[in-house]
Amino acid sequence: MEWRFGKRSVVAAAVGMLFAASCADTGCRVEGHIGSLDKEVPVYVLAKVGEYDRDTVASAMVTNGDFTLQLPDSLVGRVYELVVDGNRSGVQFVSERGTVRIEGDLDNFYFARVSGGKENARINLMHDFNRDLNKRRHQAFAAKSDRSVMAALSAEYDRFLDSMTYADPTSVHALYTVLGPVTMYKIGKLDSLLAFFAPLAGHPYYNELKARADIVRSVSPGAIAPDFTARTPDGKTIRLSDLRGKYVLLDFWASWCVPCRAETVHTRKLYEAFHKSGLEVLSFSLDSKAEDWKRAIEEDEMVWLNASDLVGGKRSPVAQAYGIDGIPAIWLLDPDGRIIAEGLRGEKLYERCSELFGK
DSSP: OOOOOOOEEEOOSOOSOOSSOOSSOOOEEEEEEEETOOSOEEEEEEEEETTTEEEEEEEEEEBTTEEEEEEOGGGTTOEEEEEETTOSOOEEEEOOSEEEEEEEEGGGGGGOEEESSHHHHHHHHHHHHHHHHHHHHHHHHHTTOOHHHHHHHHHHHHHHHHHHHTSOTTOHHHHHHHTTTGGGOOHHHHHHHHHHTGGGTTSHHHHHHHHHHHHHHHTSTTSBOOOOEEEOTTSOEEEGGGGTTSEEEEEEEOTTOHHHHHHHHHHHHHHHHHGGGTEEEEEEEOOSOHHHHHHHHHHTTOOSEEEEOOOOGGGSHHHHHTTOOSSSEEEEEOTTSBEEEESOOHHHHHHHHHHHHTO
């Protein structure tokens, strides 16, 4: 499960500082032509903020399909999306110093051609590949090809994406692209990306990658689990560190999460099998309403320790400390509070506990 929070806001000032040193404040001139657009409408340059928010950093009016706008030097070296007012699909571009030109038809604006520097040439290359791959996927689907054909196409896409990612360690667009699925990466992958993109150290995208790596590192096997304080269903206070001296199964869940509720069956089996041997279970809820949380505890017979801050979803400081992007999320801690396993579920988790307790 994932959560989606977001809003669109307008910022009047330049966002951040320029990554690379610059000479004159030449900035980036963005111009272009949008076919099939026969009325005056605004276009917006949007910057991604956080996971789902977007800020408008510039705008211009389109007249007879033509538009021109100027991005200041402080906005050079970033990835943006140009969106026509009232149109859901926009085109991605990199604000390279000088002139960037965007040309495309409104009905298929996502695949508009972008010219102006090596970063935007890279975007065109990716669009060409995706257009061709999508065509072949549709053909395979229409021909009712077996799964091996679709799997081969997916593997081809993965190889292409890897080749683009590791083609240039100075590519801002490549670094931006790897941030898309960053919540899926383990610490080894994150560290390898940080090493590869070291020439971009200090860039906001690099800092974002490093911040994610720091969180994941702090909740990876071998690390001491981040401590936290929360409330139990009866209003008492509990700290994770209160459970030192026992093995702890730390389980993040929510009453509205169907997979979490299904996992409760396995958690109960673990608790019944290993609690007397020294296993404690602490289920931390990402609910925001106490009544929903308590009702689910009763319905699912969660007789072990339960806690929550009732902040809800990713807004919970505890969820943020553990870098949680989806639930259920499970960690197994040793008596010293050190993480010995994470991400195990069902029978695999039972097997790990059997090893620990010799059963």
